Amino acid sequence: MLLLSAFAFILILFLVTFIYLKGGEFKEMFKVDPDDLTFNEQENKTQGWLFAAFGIAFFLFIVFLMLKWGGSILPEAASVHGEEYDSLMLITGIIIVTVFIITHVLLFLFVYKYAFNKNRKPAFFTHNLKLEILWTALPSMVLVLLISVGLYNWNSIMKPLGDKDDKVLIELYAKQFDWTARYAGADGKLGRASVHLINGGNFLGIDTTDVVAFDDKIVKNEFHIPVNKPVQFVFRAQDVMHSAFMPHFRAQMNCVPGLKTQFNFTPKYTTQEMRRITKNPDFDYMLLCNKICGTAHFAMKMKIVVESEEDFNTWLASNQSFKQ
Amino acid sequence: MDLTHSSHTHKESFITKYIFSTDHKMIAKQFMITGFTMGFIGIIMSVLFRLQLGWPGEKFLINELLLGSWANGGVIAPDKYLALVTMHGTIMVFFMLTAGLSGTFSNLLIPLQIGARDMASGFMNMLSYWIFFVSCIVMLVSLGVEGGAASAGWTIYPPLSALPEAIPGSGLGMTLWLISMALFITSSLIGSLNYIVTIINLRTKGMTFSRLPLTIWSFLVTAILGVLSFPVLLSAVLLLVFDRSFGTSFYLSDIFIGGQALERFGGSPILFEHLFWFLGHPEVYIVLLPSLGITSEIVSTMSRKPIFGYKFMVGSILAIGGLSFIVWGHHMFVTGMNPFLGAVFTITTLLIAIPSAIKVFNYLTTLWRGNIIFSPAMLFSIGLISTFITGGLTGLILGDATLDINVHDTYFVVGHFHIVMGLSAVFGTFAGVYHWFPKMFGKMMNNTWGQVHFWITIVTAYGVFFPMHFLGLAGVPRRYYTNSSFPMFDDFINLNEIISIFAILAFLGQLIFLFNFLYSIYKGKKASQNPWNSNTLEWTTPVEHIHGNWPNDIPEVHRWPYDYNKPGYEEFIPQNVPLKKGETDSGAH
Numbered sequence: 009m010l011l012l013s014a015f016a017f018i019l020i021l022f023l024v025t026f027i028y029l030k031g032g033e034f035k036e037m038f039k040v041d042p043d044d045l046t047f048n049e050q051e052n053k054t055q056g057w058l059f060a061a062f063g064i065a066f067f068l069f070i071v072f073l074m075l076k077w078g079g080s081i082l083p084e085a086a087s088v089h090g091e092e093y094d095s096l097m098l099i100t101g102i103i104i105v106t107v108f109i110i111t112h113v114l115l116f117l118f119v120y121k122y123a124f125n126k127n128r129k130p131a132f133f134t135h136n137l138k139l140e141i142l143w144t145a146l147p148s149m150v151l152v153l154l155i156s157v158g159l160y161n162w163n164s165i166m167k168p169l170g171d172k173d174d175k176v177l178i179e180l181y182a183k184q185f186d187w188t189a190r191y192a193g194a195d196g197k198l199g200r201a202s203v204h205l206i207n208g209g210n211f212l213g214i215d216t217t218d219v220v221a222f223d224d225k226i227v228k229n230e231f232h233i234p235v236n237k238p239v240q241f242v243f244r245a246q247d248v249m250h251s252a253f254m255p256h257f258r259a260q261m262n263c264v265p266g267l268k269t270q271f272n273f274t275p276k277y278t279t280q281e282m283r284r285i286t287k288n289p290d291f292d293y294m295l296l297c298n299k300i301c302g303t304a305h306f307a308m309k310m311k312i313v314v315e316s317e318e319d320f321n322t323w324l325a326s327n328q329s330f331k332q
Numbered sequence: 333m334d335l336t337h338s339s340h341t342h343k344e345s346f347i348t349k350y351i352f353s354t355d356h357k358m359i360a361k362q363f364m365i366t367g368f369t370m371g372f373i374g375i376i377m378s379v380l381f382r383l384q385l386g387w388p389g390e391k392f393l394i395n396e397l398l399l400g401s402w403a404n405g406g407v408i409a410p411d412k413y414l415a416l417v418t419m420h421g422t423i424m425v426f427f428m429l430t431a432g433l434s435g436t437f438s439n440l441l442i443p444l445q446i447g448a449r450d451m452a453s454g455f456m457n458m459l460s461y462w463i464f465f466v467s468c469i470v471m472l473v474s475l476g477v478e479g480g481a482a483s484a485g486w487t488i489y490p491p492l493s494a495l496p497e498a499i500p501g502s503g504l505g506m507t508l509w510l511i512s513m514a515l516f517i518t519s520s521l522i523g524s525l526n527y528i529v530t531i532i533n534l535r536t537k538g539m540t541f542s543r544l545p546l547t548i549w550s551f552l553v554t555a556i557l558g559v560l561s562f563p564v565l566l567s568a569v570l571l572l573v574f575d576r577s578f579g580t581s582f583y584l585s586d587i588f589i590g591g592q593a594l595e596r597f598g599g600s601p602i603l604f605e606h607l608f609w610f611l612g613h614p615e616v617y618i619v620l621l622p623s624l625g626i627t628s629e630i631v632s633t634m635s636r637k638p639i640f641g642y643k644f645m646v647g648s649i650l651a652i653g654g655l656s657f658i659v660w661g662h663h664m665f666v667t668g669m670n671p672f673l674g675a676v677f678t679i680t681t682l683l684i685a686i687p688s689a690i691k692v693f694n695y696l697t698t699l700w701r702g703n704i705i706f707s708p709a710m711l712f713s714i715g716l717i718s719t720f721i722t723g724g725l726t727g728l729i730l731g732d733a734t735l736d737i738n739v740h741d742t743y744f745v746v747g748h749f750h751i752v753m754g755l756s757a758v759f760g761t762f763a764g765v766y767h768w769f770p771k772m773f774g775k776m777m778n779n780t781w782g783q784v785h786f787w788i789t790i791v792t793a794y795g796v797f798f799p800m801h802f803l804g805l806a807g808v809p810r811r812y813y814t815n816s817s818f819p820m821f822d823d824f825i826n827l828n829e830i831i832s833i834f835a836i837l838a839f840l841g842q843l844i845f846l847f848n849f850l851y852s853i854y855k856g857k858k859a860s861q862n863p864w865n866s867n868t869l870e871w872t873t874p875v876e877h878i879h880g881n882w883p884n885d886i887p888e889v890h891r892w893p894y895d896y897n898k899p900g901y902e903e904f905i906p907q908n909v910p911l912k913k914g915e916t917d918s919g920a921h
Contacts, residue, residue: 052704052705052706055706055711055783056704056706058787059714062787062790062791065791066794069794069795069798070798073798073799073802076827077799077802077806077823077824077827078802080802080806080823080824081802081805081806082738082805082806082807092734093734093735093737093738096732096734096735097729097735100728100729100732100735101729103728104725104726104728104729107721107725108721108722108725111692111696111721112718112721112722114696115696115699115714115717115718115721118696118699118700118702119699119704119714122635122699122700122701122702122703122704123704123706124703124704124705124706125703128703129703129897130635130636130637130701130702130703130896130897131637131700131701131702131897132637132638132896132897132898132899132918133637133638133640133697133700133701134638134640134641134642134894134918134919135640135641135642135643135644136640136641139693139697140641140644140690140693140694143689143690143693144644144686144689144690146689147685147686147689148686151682151683151685151686154682154728154732155678155679155682155732158678158682158732158733158734158735159675159678159679159733159734161734162671162674162675162678162732162733162734163671163675165734165737166671166674183588184498184589202586203586203587203588203593204586204588204593206588206593213588243668246587246588246589247491247495247498247587247588247589248491248492248495248498248589249489249491249492249601251666251740251741253741253807253809255738255806255807256807258737258738259737259738260666260737260738260740260741261666261668262666262667262668264600264601264602264667264668265491265584265585265586265587265601266584266585266586266587266598266599266600266601267585267600267601267602267668269667269668270668290819291820292820294818294820296807296809296818297809298740298741298742298809299489299741300414300484300485300489300492300811301492301498302411302414302492302498302499303410303411303414303499304410305414305811305812305813306410306811306812306813306814306815306817307817309817309818
């Protein structure tokens with residue numbers, strides 16, 4: 009890596025010497041008359057034209073991206089709160105695109121139209137309180153709307169499920185570089201656990217004296233959740249920070265050593281239904297790690313299967329309990 | 333303070349003139365050359381990891397050539413890929429865009445534009461540069477140590493950055509990173525204090541705050557942000573040093589790594605995030621504000637028209653500066669921080685859109701009915717307005733806690749901040765270099781090549797960063813060595829290639845700048861005293877640099893700096909020209 013820095017230094021050094029020795033030969037290439045501010049008006053106009061052309065090309069590029077890759081972004085949300093998320097994203101997106109278009113059209117239009125012309129006398133327009141209040145007030149009003157809707161959604165999404173609520177309780181356990189899921193089992197409670205109790209096969213550090221832990225179920229590689237039933241996730245990390253990212257459900261929460269974090273959502277579509285919606289027979293929900301966690305960060309994943317409650321119960325029953 | 337003695341000419345040795353200089357104009361050049369060299373290294377790194385992202389697993393001779401053992405067989409190793417992105421971020425944010433930008437233009441322009449003979453303390457100024465220089469060397473040396481450079485991302489979140497067992501780069505590489513950063517912060521603090529003191533105390537007669545050019549306003553607010561926030565990063569860094577080397581548990585608790593549970597209890601990585609982002613967010617504006625100041629100046633001068641809404645422009649700089657201290661939590665919406673805090677930070681964050689919108693509309697109104705001269709500096713300034721809008725708008729998504737849930741740490745973020753802060757700051761830097769090159773070197777840069785440089789840069793820069801929003805909306809996480817583990821991202825293989833091709837072209841475009849820059853220093857055409865017909869005081873100094881800036885008395889200021897095409901008067905009226913009979917100062921409204 010030192011080589012890289014050395015390379016940069018040498019390249020610069022080389023250029024300096026080269027220019028110093030051979031400078032005369034480049035003189036022809038570098039002819040300008042900087043003192044002359046009235047310069048070449050036509051050349052200046054060309055720059056205005058280029059901006060107009062760039063503006064059009066920029067919009068075309070965006071349209072091209074949308075046509076080519078717009079369909080590859082995430083499909084509609086597969087969770088109940090995701091509907092609110094998607095509609096807020098839509099509102100924000102519309103506002104952003106509108107403002108983007110208006111301001112950029114004005115920018116490129118002004119730049120094109122007001123390119124230097126020796127017959128034009130520029131306006132001496134130093135301030136205008138009404139205008140400035142207008143464009144202080146307008147964004148403020150839009151923001152009040154965005155903030156209110158945003159906060160309403162944020163509070164409802166982040167509200168943890170109550171103890172009494174009918175739910176599936178799952179602990180997602182992150183370590184370099186894989187995930188483990190632990191289901192609360194029949195009692196609906198997760199047994200105590202701590203990394204200080206990790207010992208051989210007990211790789212989650214579950215307290216073997218805690219009776220609540222006996223019916224917990226530990227699964228790897230893939231985990232299942234039932235459709236239309238709230239799922240409460242609790243996150244734990246063993247070594248460094250990770251982030252449990254389930255993009256199709258609009259769900260993400262960091263996993264922090266020394267801290268239990270949580271997130272809950274209600275899945276809306278089963279894996280089969282989502283395969284139909286996306287027209288992709290190989291579609292699978294995924295849990296990704298989304299916080300830099302080390303060398304194999306990019307490969308830290310777990311498959312999520314959403315299925316009917318009956319199928320889910322059958323699947324869960326087929327898994328062994330922690331202590332039977 | 334009597335500084336007139338420094339205007340006496342006296343013979344200087346090579347060492348006092350070029351190396352241990354206390355002259356702000358020389359120190360500005362030193363910051364520029366060092367900062368740009370670092371930036372150059374940073375951009376080469378980005379090209380190398382873009383090769384990996386565009387063509388994962390493909391062998392490239394250049395990797396082996398430049399990276400040596402980091403890329404045995406021509407393919408970058410996964411942990412070294414992380415080292416590359418970490419060092420790219422660190423170098424670009426701190427060394428290029430903080431020191432390279434503020435260090436260069438604050439140093440060059442503050443004394444010249446406020447009418448001072450030099451900085452309040454020339455010695456501290458020199459110290460600031462040399463500490464910065466040492467920190468650069470330490471950072472570069474860290475690239476060559478065992479285990480590789482720091483690899484925990486430029487935000488160096490513990491425990492990843494605290495434990496060498498977690499990633500090889502968290503060994504000696506991280507230690508050197510922390511030492512370098514401590515030095516860097518020291519340098520930045522000394523520099524910023526100097527800037528603040530100079531602006532407050534050494535303004536020439538008549539240079540009231542309401543007559544300060546917007547450049548100076550932005551440098552002042554930037555320096556204040558630095559003084560108030562960098563010490564917090566220093567404390568975060570020192571606590572991390574303690575955790576790493578002395579067994580404390582400020583950030584560590586309940587960790588099982590390397591086959592054993594560590595005896596660390598009670599700490600929290602979230603604490604580090606709070607401390608880091610308490611600097612980290614103002615840092616965004618430390619990077620951005622000088623560029624906004626520079627462009628305000630250039631847009632007005634090159635439109636031959638006063639800046640529109642000077643007072644609102646100042647007000648929005650102050651508002652952005654103030655708000656930047658109470659928004660850091662928007663980097664932490666999904667860390668498990670109390671959701672109530674998430675709500676608070678959403679409100680404060682989105683409020684920043686108001687002063688930002690004011691700035692954009694005022695820029696547009698300044699251009700409206702102007703007479704625009706497209707010098708390369710003006711081209712980059714217009715480019716900045718565009719990137720500031722494009723990048724700023726996506727901030728509405730990321731600043732909203734709800735929407736952040738699904739785009740947090742994805743390529744959406746990478747696209748957003750590279751456009752709004754990376755490109756805007758880089759465009760501002762280029763604009764500043766093209767505009768003040770005659771002041772720095774007494775030569776002109778080549779216009780045509782400057783234009784070519786601009787067009788290549790803006791096209792390729794948008795080509796690199798705009799498509800990233802689509803990757804982000806598809807859920808592609810940042811800092812992934814390759815996306816091949818997830819078939820759901822296969823649609824983007826071609827797009828990643830396109831981005832990488834643009835990145836390579838962008839890099840090649842910068843060689844044009846490098847060449848033009850170096851060529852013009854030696855062989856550029858001699859500059860006249862005021863090549864852009866500008867009103868600010870730096871253009872009243874002689875082309876040849878002298879100690880003390882003005883050979884005679886410091887000019888007195890009689891008006892604001894934006895009297896361009898004032899009806900009934902000359903085309904432009906420099907600040908030191910007294911008001912005519914019956915004339916009022918247009919800035920005093």
